[in-house]
Amino acid sequence: MLLPTITDIREAHSRIKPYxxxxxxxxxxxxxxxxxxxLFFKCENFQKVGAFKFRGATNAVLSLTPEEKRRGVVTHSSGNHAAALALAARMNGVKANIVMPENAPVVKKKAVAGYGAEITFCKPTLQAREETTRMIMEKTGATLVHPYDNFNVICGQGTASLELLDEKSDLDFVIAPVGGGGLMSGTSTSVKGINKSIRVIGAEPLNANDAFISFTSGTLTPSVNPHTIADGLLTSLSELTYSIIKNNVDEIYTAKEESIIECMLLIWERMKIIIEPSSATVLAIVRENPEVFRNKKIGLIISGGNVDFRKLPF
Amino acid sequence: MLLPTITDIREAHSRIKPYxxxxxxxxxxxxxxxxxxxLFFKCENFQKVGAFKFRGATNAVLSLTPEEKRRGVVTHSSGNHAAALALAARMNGVKANIVMPENAPVVKKKAVAGYGAEITFCKPTLQAREETTRMIMEKTGATLVHPYDNFNVICGQGTASLELLDEKSDLDFVIAPVGGGGLMSGTSTSVKGINKSIRVIGAEPLNANDAFISFTSGTLTPSVNPHTIADGLLTSLSELTYSIIKNNVDEIYTAKEESIIECMLLIWERMKIIIEPSSATVLAIVRENPEVFRNKKIGLIISGGNVDFRKLPF
Known part of the structure; x- marks a missing residue:
């Protein structure tokens, strides 16, 4: 398995920087x-499409060969990655096919359609999503851009902490949320590649703690039907992201739901910025482990700010 | 009546800059x-206490004589000005007395108390507020710092657009919201003092349009019991703010409630920053008057970001 290096992430940054x-x-x-x-918050809620996902998607699109660009890209996602890939593709004149479950929220369907992607709806099961995606790949020759189990996507996500350390290099910790592990893989590769003495920490909801269990047990163990307010962190690690995280991450901490909600509210109220619940997980583990983080300089990756204002948890 | 000049505002800025x-x-x-x-949004939602009010309150406190500082300050307000004066006073070792209606929201009482001010509760009428304030002034010798009908407060509020023009000087318009007129007075003095060719526009809710009526009729005409989502703009102009606005402001436009709400949502969703309804009024008038603002460079003062998340209008 080819694991990314800091050089790959630096190259990704040069590639995506104009976009x-x-x-x-x-x-x-x-x-x-x-x-x-x-606390130093790296605010990817201000990134295009409102999430760090635009970095990975852009790097994946820009890494295509001319022939691949001609055939387009495809992914299955109902979240930030779908919108990110749609916009990254459009900005580069590449066709994007997005497979979405038919019960996806209207606002997400609209966002993806608004970026000019072609949406194919399917039944809301993983099997239906994968089959529909495969069908599109066979029909169009489109390249699959997986939300996290993808070398180029991971390199793109790692550019957020590259920028963070460029602005603030003397950190004791960098904390990123862990879902499928794309951001965590990129972040840890990036941080350890620049300065091994900075401790890299994963923040995971207790209610979707597959990375914590995999990391501590030494065996990749996916979540089964997890439920958490942090809806961007429901996915489980892949072989690739697990391998990178095992190599580079110092610790994974889990956060209780009430901590996540309280920290989301704190950031909204005190910092006046809109972050999604998944992003609050990084502050929640600081709140739950005061003895670990007291008097330390901590970089925190705020992953995104796409929230349904009609369903706030406070 | 002594009206402030750009020199007064520049002096206020030097005075308050460290705070x-x-x-x-x-x-x-x-x-x-x-x-x-x-559009260039000057983001006072990121100001201390979450509103531009901290500028005026700080300038008022720093302009006190040593003897006045010893006797403290007093104001009646249940909003951002109360919290701003409380913090400005505490930062300068001055005692703050805040008169609040007994039915003020718990969250506002807590905020003011958290900044160490002494709160005196009164019946929720203007008469009770003014009487209670006068009583405190007589008893303690505290100096009244009115939320807007105050020379030093107005000079402080004007520093926001001073900073805006320092960063972005080639604007066609500057728009600020109008409530009691403190921000509008400071803004218009500041902008016209720097560059007379920039048009200065007031944005007012149609449902609390006393400034529009006073400005167009030429007679100061307070609102009677106005109702608007923009709860920071319920107050009416004073003689002082009316005089300044009459001299300096080019136009006042009013915004419908649905425009204010739509623009608040737009800024939340697209910019990922939390602004209060009063702040959305400035974008709402751009939305309602496309022919006036098309292809123009517009500075907009975002007045604050203190919102009750349990009472969102969307």
Whole structure:
């Protein structure tokens, strides 16, 4: 299995830089006082399509050969990756096919359609999604861009922490959320490639703790039907992301649902920025482990800001 | 009546600069495309206490004589000005007395108390508020810091557009919301003092349009019991703010409630920042008057970001 290196991530950054936002690193004196540490939030909620996913999708599209570009890309997703791939493809004149479950929220269907992608609906099962995707690949020759089990996607996601360390290099910790592990794989490769002494931490909802179990048991163990408010973190690690995380990540901590909700509210109220529940997980583990993080300098990857305002947990 | 000049505002800025945040000026390509113009949002939702009010309150506190500082300050307000004065006073070792109606929201009482102010509750009428305030002034010798009918407060509020023009000088328009007129007075003095050719526009809810009526009729005409989602803009102009606005402002436009709500949602969804309804009024008038603003460069003062998430209008 080919694992990405810091060189791959630096190359990805040069490639995608003209297309992405270099997002800001924000601080809050009030949150620093509340948690007795120095927090540096890398705000990918301000990234295009409102999530870090645009980095990986753009790198995947730009890494296609001319012939592959002509045939288009395909993915199955109802979340941020679908919108990210749709926009990245459109910006590069590539056709995007998105397979979505027929019961996906209307707002997500609209977002993807708005970026000019062709949507194919399927039954809301993993099997139906994979079969429909395979069918499209056979018919069109489109290249599959998996949301996280993809070398180029992982390299793109790693560019967020590359920028973070460029602005703030003297960190003790970098924390990123863990779902399928694409962001965590990119982040850990990036951080350890720049400075091995920075501890890299994964933040996972307790209710979807497959990465924690896999990491501590030494055996890849997917979640079964997890339920968490952090709806971007329901997916499980793949062989590829598990291998990278095993090599590079120092620790995975889990966060309780009430911590995630409380930290989401804290960031909304105090920092006046909109983040999605998945992003609050990184602050939730700081809140739950004060002895680990006291007086430390901590970089936190805020993964995105796409929220349904009609379904707020507070 | 002594009206402030650009020199007063520059002096206020030097005075308050060590205490305030120099807030960012943000743009959104998507909103620019949607409204066919270039929008530059001066984000006072990121100011301390989450609103521009901290500028005026800080300038008022720093302008006190040593003897006045010893006797403290007092104001009656249940909103952002109360929290702003409480914090500005605490940061300068000055005692703050805040008169609040007994039915003020618990969250606002807590915020003010959290900044160490002494709260005196009164019946929820203007008469009770003014009497209670007068009583405290007589008893303690505290200086009244009115939310907007105050020279030093107005000079402080004007520093937001001073910073905006420092970063982005070639604007065609600057738009600020109008409530009691403190921000509008400071903004218009500041902008016209720097560049007379920039048009200064007031944005007011149609449902609380006292400034529009006063401005167009030439007679100061307070609102009677106005109702609008923009709860920071319920107050009416004073003699002082009316005089300044009459001299400096080019036009006042009103915005419908549905425009205010739609623009608030647009900014939340697209810019991922939390703004209060009053702040959305500035974008709402751009939305309602496309022929005026097409292809123009527009600075917009986002007044604050203090929102009750349990009472969202969308």
């Amino acid at each position: 992405i936002h270099w997002t800001p690193v924000l601080s809050s004196q009030l949150l620093n006082e509340l948690f007795n540490c120095s | 305030i945040h120099w807030t960012p000026v943000l743009s959104s390509q998507l909103l620019n495309e949607l409204f066919n113009c270039s």
